[in-house]
Every structure is written in structure tokens, then in C-alpha cells.
Amino acid sequence: MQLVFDQVSYTYSSHEGEIAALRGLSLSVGEGEFLGIIGHTGSGKSTLLQLMGGLLAPSAGRVLLDGQDLKDRQVRRNLPTRVGLAFQYPEQQLFAPTVAEDIGFAPRNAGLSAAETDERVRFAMRLLRLDYDRYASLSPFELSGGEMRRVALAGVIASRPRLLILDEPTAGLDPAGRRGLTAVIEEYHREGAGIVMVSHSMDDIARLATQVLVLKDGAAVWHGTPRAVFSHAEELRAMSLGVPQAAAFAADLRASGLPLPEGLLTIEALADALAAMGGAGTGAGTAGAQRETGEATGAAHTSADAGTGAHHGL
16 A cells, blocks of 8 residues: 655645645655654644645645545545554543443444454554453543553554554653553554654654654655664754764764764664674773663653653553
């Protein structure tokens, strides 16, 4: 399955006149791919996701799903079974009296039998680490914030979408919750689904994405592999986006004289590069890299969570 943007623009009216939220964007994403999207507030990220999910129609250009235009009502009607969209803080959309009923809403609404719906619910709950016997009959509103997040995402995944679109899926979660949820996303991706994820975490984007799209003022600035995109470190910092913590630490080590290669985006890659340099001193450097980078990442996550005012375990 392939979702294609062909010179897509989107404008809307405001008291300031016509605003271009997206300008001439062309891209494609399909099964097995992982597209990470980054950009500051107002760069067009949310508009892009809504266009992908068929919630908005482009002002110009075309959005095609396997060659079929999403402007076609019948194509849009079948979209939820193929493309799943989870907004930021999806738990705010929970509504059913029990966890199982909430997760099973989309399959039931699609006309699946009770047995098929139950199978989808159990699949989604297993993937999201929600024990069926423990959670199925509970009210979702009795759960913790992290558990509610998992129930909401299970409701999206119960439709078995081949393209899963996520808007800041780890926002407001504590570090343990963030790790748990990204592990779920990785597992669904390994099963062959395509993933589109907006995130402010450069570390998550560098570790998970196969392609990265950088948006600014509704236009694509860069679109390529994480290594290619994050090579523009100074420009990204000027856009208040930055680079992964491991890449920043590697740059500091290079500045101090260590001949490290470019493109070290994860803690593991940096540690391996230091270990490959050999020598007892390098071993200490590896441990220091893992420790200092981990501490820096944790501090960044804590700061981000403090900004949301919400700390939820998963």
C-alpha cells in the first residue's frame, strides 16, 4: 500500500487573510517504511497528518492511496480500515463503558462479526501490553493516564491499518512509558506496517525512522535518511530543532580531538564507534559516552514532560 502526495498545498482563511499551511509538498510512504516528521509549531505537521488521514482535502494537488484520489468519497469511506490516525493525547477520545467495547468500536462499525471483532480486540490488547482478563471489562476512565493512552492506540490498531499515523504518541509520558510505547510502535512496524510519526524527540526519530521530513512554514526543508537530515546540525539548531543527543555528544568528542566518524545518531552507534577505536582509555570513554548521553537524554525528556504538565507511566 502506498500513500502519495503530489504537489499538495492547503490554505485556510483567518482574520489575517489566506494562510498557507502546506505548500507544494510531494512525498510517498508505504508499508514497511517509517517516516519521522519534525518541525516547529506552525510548520504544517498537523495539517499534513490530517490530509493523510482524509480529514482535510488539499487546496491544490492530489493525495493518492494506491493510485486512488482521496477526494473520492468511496475511497475515503474505506480509509479507516487501511490508514489509522491517532491524534496527540488520543485518550481524550475514549468514550465506551469498557475497555473491550472502546477498542472494538472501529471493527464493529466496519461490519465485522462479533467473533472477528473479538479477535481484533485481543490482538490489539496483546500488542499494547494490556492483559485481556485484567482490562477488558474495566472502564477506561478508571485507568492511569498511560493505560488510557494504550487503550486509545489499541482502538486504532484494532482496525489493522497498514499505515499507522501518530501525532506525538509519547507526549506527556514519563521515560518508562515512552520506552514502552516506542517498543510497541517498533513491533507493529516489524510486522510490516508503515509508520508516520510526528515527534519532538530527535532521539526517537533518529532511532526509529527510515526517512525524516523536516517542515518549515508549510514547506519541506529536507527529506531523506536520518543520517542525511541530521547532518544539517547547525541549520536544525537555528530552527530550534537540534540533533539527537548522541550526535551532539559525538560532535563534542570530535572537537576535543577524537577522530570519530560522522553520522553517529544513537547511543549504541556512538558506543560502538568508541569501542572500535580500541585501548583502555577508549573503554572508559565508551562508558562515559553511554552515561553522559543517557543523562542528557533523560534531562531532555524530563524537561519536555515538565512542559506538558503531565507525567504518565505506560
